[in-house]
Amino acid sequence: MLRNFLFGANLFVRSCPGKQPSFKPLSSSLLLGDNRVLAFKTLYGADFAAPFPQDVKLRSPLRNKEQCDPADLPTLYKHAFNRVGEKRLNDTVLHMKERVAGKIGNANNNAFKLRKLFAMYDTQKTGLIDVEDFRVVSESYGMQLDDDSILALFSRYDRDAIGAIPYRDLMKDLLDEDSYALFCGRDDR
Incomplete structure (x- = not known):
């Protein structure tokens, strides 16, 4: 040949x-x-954990919890909301909605990964996430929010002023119906 x-x-x-x-x-x-x-294999395929236990809550707008009185939370929320304003808060929520939709739309199990991310910081399984943990979750999902925007967002969702929001309510507003069903899984059908 x-x-x-x-x-x-x-x-x-x-x-x-x-x-x-x-x-x-x-x-x-x-x-x-x-x-x-x-x-x-993406970052979302790995477990969401801080490399060292002391780094889990590294940054926080309420860094000095011993100096923060829970009775001051409504005042903090009100001042943050007044500094941010309704229009900027709506723009922030819209930006978060677009960002989450872009991340969720890449694959079928990304909504589940988002729930897993929230559940990692909800160690007591209450369905609530506090300000410090919400900052870490939002930054790990690619959304950098300033302290006033986070507190203004909490003023909208933390109706009882306990310093934590039900993350399912937030995700219900940020996700479309199908993605929210994937986010909830078998828990809330």
Whole structure:
């Protein structure tokens, strides 16, 4: 059998009569890329945990809890809401809605991963998330919010002024109906 070697695209290509030429180099052992690189494994495929226990609540708008009285929360919420304003708060919620929809739309299980992220910080399984944990969750999901925006958002959802919001109510407003069903799973159907 006569074999011709052609030079194309800087690769030696073997051409056999009656067969299509292959552009795979003769010395290549990588068929579809390097199997050491996991192209479809994302950050959301990993567990959401801080590397060290002391880093779990590193940043917080209410850093000095011993100096913060729970009776002051309605005043904090009101001042933050007045600084932010209704229009900017609505824009923040709309931006969060678009950001979450973009992240959720990438794959079917991303809503479940979002619930898993909230559940990791809801250690007592109350369905509530406090200000510090909400900041960490939002930043890990790619949304950087300033302290006033977070407190203004809490003024909308923390009706009892306990310093925590029911994250299912927030997600019900941020997600569409189908994504919210995926977010809830079998818990709230």
